[in-house]
Amino acid sequence: MSDPRRLLWPALLILAALPPFFVNDYVQYILNSILVYAVVAIGFNIVLGYAGQLAFANAAFFGVGAYTTAICMGRWHWPFLPALLSAALVTALVGLVVSLPALRLRAYYLAIVTLAFGELLRWGYIHADWLTLGSSGLPVPAASMFGISLASDRARYWLFLCLTALVLWGSANLLRSRFGRAVVAVRENESAAAAMGIAPALTKIGAFAWSGCVVGIAGAMFALLLGRINPESFDLSQLLLHFSLVMIGGLGSLVGSVAGAVVLTAAPELLRNVAGLEEIVFSLLLIGVLLFMPKGLAGLLSRVAVLREHLYLG
């Protein structure tokens, strides 16, 4: 601990734990949403930014996580922790399945097959009434963990903060590991990576499963946050938000993803009153980033020297 820079993350975590003491309920709800979407963006960035796979299944992963949680808690009366773990596991498995086409198909085929997969799942949520209660939505009961009630947004905030920190720390370490470097190597040049002894197929499967696991955790948080989930929550406009978070935050930067969530999460709340405005604003932001700022917010943040070394592989 001699190097003061090592204190940056613990200090940020402590700072981030303070807001519930002095914000009102509405702001608290927005802060909770920011944490949910920060985890979504971290998970999506692993596939989109680090593995370089154009996959459209992220809203579907998010839905699988949320529905798994809601079904475990609402139908089978499980406590939150096992429901969360099942959501992470089930979504990781779904991610693994979705990665299979990525192994033999070129980029745009993967995009198309994942688009079809996501829409198919949404159709499933609507039509599998016996499991999901269809369009009327599935209620999620109030949860508790280790005897602490999670009924209030304040209590959930600290839980979400712990989960976000855990996911961020875990993903950063994983990306710095041999596996994480293999993921980036496969993105850059699959043949060269294979020549170096990396198995591209296994690496891609691993990246999708990890991404699915993280987004599944976000889905579980989302279910807890809303208290009731609907099939419409996982439609194409949800996917647009996910794309925007990652692209505007910065492809291939976990910190950028968190920054993207902080900047963008409140926006849908503000734009919801005018039909179509949310789509217009987010698509224009996306176009702006693609044209003028390919590195997104992470590109801006990297100008601050203290942050630079934390931005890319962590």
Next chain:
Amino acid sequence: MLAQLVVSGIGQGSIYALVALGMTILFRVTTVVNFAHGELFMFSAFVIYLLLNAFDVPYLLAALAAILVLFVLGSVVERVLMRPIRHAPHMALAMMTVALSYLLRGVVRMGWGGDVRSLPPMFTFDPVMLGTVVLAAQDIVTIGATLLLVAGFFVLLQRSRFGKLAQAATDSPRGAALIGLNVPGFHRTMWGVAAAMAAIAGILVAPVTLLYPDMGAQVLVRAFAAMTLGGFGNLGGAVAGGLLMGVLEQLAGFYVSTAMIDIASYIVIIVVLLSRPAGLFGRVERVRV
């Protein structure tokens, strides 16, 4: 009954074929997979709706105007959005078309709200009876237009000097530029042509379907299914795949369940890509390292 289902399926499938054809042509020339093609189609239907309802223009004129508007829109998209990032990775190009699709959807949603709208039928002549099979006026026009366009593009791309230039611009943009072809200008024209083709599909569909901002996404997935069935980049394959997709939907809807109509295309995409990724008529593509 089977014959009737097949005929209706071909009528419906012609639309998918037209949309898939536009995407295939664009893909062949620019190697961009246009995720906004469904929204160009949707946008043209709303342009017609606007012209007919707000300005009271005759149908034929409105249709021509819509084609022109979409041609200009397509060219502008190429010039403003695609050209500045033409050297960027494929993912950025695809992402740009995704952003465009949401932008068009948002603009239409803001202008007309999320309500479902409809137009009066365009063709009012009597349906043709072939034995017991009814061939609706709309289907005749749609199928005819599709056949004409397919034949036209086949000649244009496979048998003409223009087609050779298109091939050259795709295979080696640099080489094509060296022999004096204006490659960016060429791409701009093809974006315009592809958007105009989406407009033709939109014009044919607008009078017989419901108009709503999300209609493009539905057609996009079906066009993808058509292209997947026929093999990506294969003109004839896209058309055959579109027709097949239309027939498959009708059969699945009648013999299995009406809910199947919505998901037949998703299932086709997933099954074909996993079992025969080059499509029904495609050859396996070998990638040079």
